[in-house]
Amino acid sequence: MGSLFRSEEMQLSQVFLHTDIAYMCISELGELGLVQFRDTAAGTSAFQRKFVNEVRRCDEMERKLRFLEKEIVKDNFPILDTGENPEAPAPREIIDLEGIFEKLENELREVNASAEELTKAHIKLCEVKQILRKTQSFFEEVNYSDGRILSSLAGVIDRDRLPAFERMLWRACRGNVFLKQAEIDEPLEDPTTGAKVHKAVFLVFFQGDQLRTRVKRICEGKLRFLGLHFFLFADRRNMAIDVMQKIEDLETVLSQTRQHRQRILEAAAKNLRVWFIKVRKIKAIYHTLNLFNLDVTTKCMVGECWCAVNDVDKIHLALRRGMERSNSTLQPILNGLTTRESPPTYHRTNKFTAAFQNIIDAYGVARYREVNPAIFPIALIFLLSQAQKSTNEVWSTFFSGRYIILLMGIFSIYTGLIYNDVFSRSLNIFGSSWYPAFDNETLSTSESVQLDPRTVNRTTDRMYAGYPYPFGLDPVWQMATNKIMLTNSIKMKMSIVLGVLHMLMGVILGAFNHR
Incomplete structure (x- = not known):
C-alpha cells in the first residue's frame, strides 16, 4: 500500500558493462522494465554515437517489414498474432534476420514486377479480343464494290473520351474518315490504376498514306494505340485464334505467379508480428547503448540509470542473466550514486490502477515522494498485473479505462437513486420500515398523526x-406534511458536512506532503 500511497523511493545507479555482455544485459533490463537510463553522452550528436550504424540497419529492416505488411494487407491476407512476446535475438542472429527480410523483399518485388507486366499483356490481349469481336459487323457493312480498298485502324478508348476523340479526328482529317464505334459490355481493368473502366471499341476507315499517318499520330497522342490493321476476313480469323491461345497461356502463367506471391505472403504473415517485435527490441537496445559512454582502454561501457530501491535485487539478477546469455565471465557492476538531483516520480501500477493514475497524471504528475491522489478515486482492491496488447489506439483507450467505465456506471446508478429521493419520487424497493397502526376513525378525525418509534417492542400497535x-429515504416520508422541510434540512446539513470533509482531506494531504 505504501507504493500506491506514495511514489517509489528511487536511487541513481551507475552501470559498468563490458562490450561483450552489454547487448544481452540491456536486453534483460528491457524485458524487466524497471530502469530509466540517462544520457551520459549528451554532448555527442546522434550521428557520432557508437551504434548509429546498427540503428540504421534496424530502420532498414523495419522498412522491409512495413513493405511486407503493406503487401499482405493489400491482398487481405490474415496476419497471425499469437500474442507471443519473443526476447531480443542475439547479435549474431541479426544478420540472419537481415538475410530473410532481404530475400523476401527481393522475391516479392520480382513477383510484383512480373505480375504487373503479365497483367498489362493480358489486358491488352483482352482488348484485342473485344476489338475482333466488335469489329466483325463493321467490316460486313463496308462496301468494296467501287474497287477501292480502304485502310482501317482499330483501338480501345474510354467511353467518356470518345466524343472528344471523334471531333478531333473529324476536324484533323477534314471529314475524310469513317468512324465506327461499339461499347464494351463489361468494364476492363486499367493497367495503371487497377480500377475497372468502361471502354469502347472504335474502327477508323480511311484511304491513302497521308491520312494513315495523320490518324495514327492522333491515336498515339490521344489514347493507348493498338495498331491493328484489317484487310481480309481470313486474317482476322487467324488473329482471333492466336489471341485466344495467348490469353489462355497468359492466364496460366499469371495464375502460377499469383500462387507464388501468395506462398511468399503466407510465409511472411506467419512471422510478421514476431519479426516486428524482435526488430523493435533490437533498435531499442542500440538506442539505449548509445546513451552510454565507452571507455576504449578497458572496453567498458558506463551508463547511469534511475531505479526503484525495492527493485535493485531484480536488476542484479537481470544483469547476471544477461552475462550468462552472453557466455561470458565478465561481471556487470551496478553501484548506487549520491546525488542532489530530484529523482523521477514512479508509481507502480497494474491493469486496474493504471487508468486512474493516467487520469491524475493528465492534470499533473506528482512530485517525488508526494502523496499520490490516484488512490482516492479507486476505493477498491486492485488486481494483479497482467500484460495487455492491442494494435488499435482507440480500443486501447477504452480497454485501459474499462474499470473506470464500470465504476462510473455503478456510481451513476447510485446518484440516480439519490436524485430520486431528494428531487423526485422515491422508489419503494425494500418496503417501508414503518407500519402506521391507526384505525380509520383516527385518520378521519385527526388532522395529523405522528409515528412513534417506541412501539418497536410491542405486538399489537407496533x-x-x-x-x-x-x-x-424511507418511502413513508412521501406522505408526511413536513417532507419538504426534512429534505431541505438534510441537503443543507449534508452539503456542509461533505464540504468540511473535503477541505479536511486537502489539509491532511498537505500535512503529509510537508517535509
Missing part, C-alpha cells in the same frame, strides 16, 4: 420495524 430503510 409502528416501527426496528431497523432503518436500507438505502435512501
